[in-house]
Amino acid sequence: MTQSTTQTSSEENPEVPLSPGLYIVATPIGNLGDITMRSVDVLSRCDGVACEDTRVTGKLLKHLGIGKPLWRYNDHSEERDRARLVQTMLDRAVVLVSDAGTPLISDPGYRLVQDAREAGVPVTSLPGPCAAVVGLTLSGLPNDKFLFAGFLPSKEQARVRALEEVASVDATLVFYETGPRLAKSLQAIGTTLPGRTVSVARELTKMFEECRTDTPNSLIRHYTESPPKGEIVLMIGPPARHVASEVEVDTLLREALQSDKASQAAGKVAKATGLDRKTLYARAMALRSE
Known part of the structure; x- marks a missing residue:
């Protein structure tokens, strides 16, 4: 069964509870001021929040002055946990959040949406912060076309294969990466995709926000001297547009x-x-x- 996704009428009236269903809410990736007014309204009127880490989401709700039941839902959740949430959505308003940014972007939340739609549960998605998009806008790389491919594999051979698979894509490539693995990924890019321009965006929306666009080797030298921490948006410019005869x-x-x-x-x-x-x-x- 396919369920249409429409905004419920209760969202238009803050005086009444939210209609039952699933509400996908994007949360700040750093600066708490980036939460939208609509997101705060839905969080304040929902019946409960499904989240990756109750401690992280608990801090956000405390900052907003909101108290709600928190239900853990993440990579390690079992099918029965998902079924229980979907059952709850039939008569209660459930919000889905990730630790930061837009849920379902490089996380398994899509299974919850699939099951909710199949059960006839209304699904509403609220737009908001997304690290991949913020990094792309800062990079200066072409953004008329881009491919988001999640995290690069942690093992060397798998990482190289992943880069080879997208080598011919005529678009800016966008990945998520971690600080400890950045140098190895930059090395793989330099070897597998020679001649490409690369951007590294980190600490997005925070006090020490940084976006560096350079060659892989230059970036390796910089981050060897100043090891980065936290999660990173790693972007690779498209191949040269010269068409070989x-x-x-x-x-x-x-x-x-x-x-x-x-x-x-x-x-x-x-x-x-x-x-x-x-x-x-x-x-x-x-x-x-x-």
Whole structure:
């Protein structure tokens, strides 16, 4: 069953309780002043709040002067926890928040929304802070098209594979990263996506907000001297927009085939041109058989 998502009439009248359903509320990523008036209103009139960490959300509600039941819902929650929340939404107004920013962005909350819609529960989403969007607007990188891909894998080979998969995407790439892993990710970007411009945004909306846009090597040097803390928005500029001709592509492939297998040659040329690796592999195989 598909449930339409419409704003409930009770949201228009602060004197009455909220209608039953699921309310997705974005919370500040640093500066508490970024909470919206509508979010405060919904939090103050809901029946309970599902959150990643009750301590984090408890501090926010205390700051807002709001007291509500808090129910833990995070990566480790079981299916029965989700079912219990959906059952509660049938006759009560439940708010879903993350520790910071917009829920469902790089977290598993979408399963709760799926189950709520299938159960016929009205779903309302309130716009608000999102670290990926804030970082992108600060970076100076092209933002007419961008791809948000969550966190890069923590293991080296998986990280490289993840970068290779999006190497040909003609858009700014946006990832989340942590301070301790930043240098390794920058190293992988420099090797896997050579020639790209990279931006690192951290401490967003806070006193020491910072956004640096440079080459991977320059950023590695800076953050080696000044190790970053906390969560980071890591952005990679799109590949060069120069479109290589067929003659140029064949020349690059022939040069690479002198020392590499067809798959390796295709990978190198894909990185250099931003062209599709599978197409280049097929062409490399054809050239090798000539």
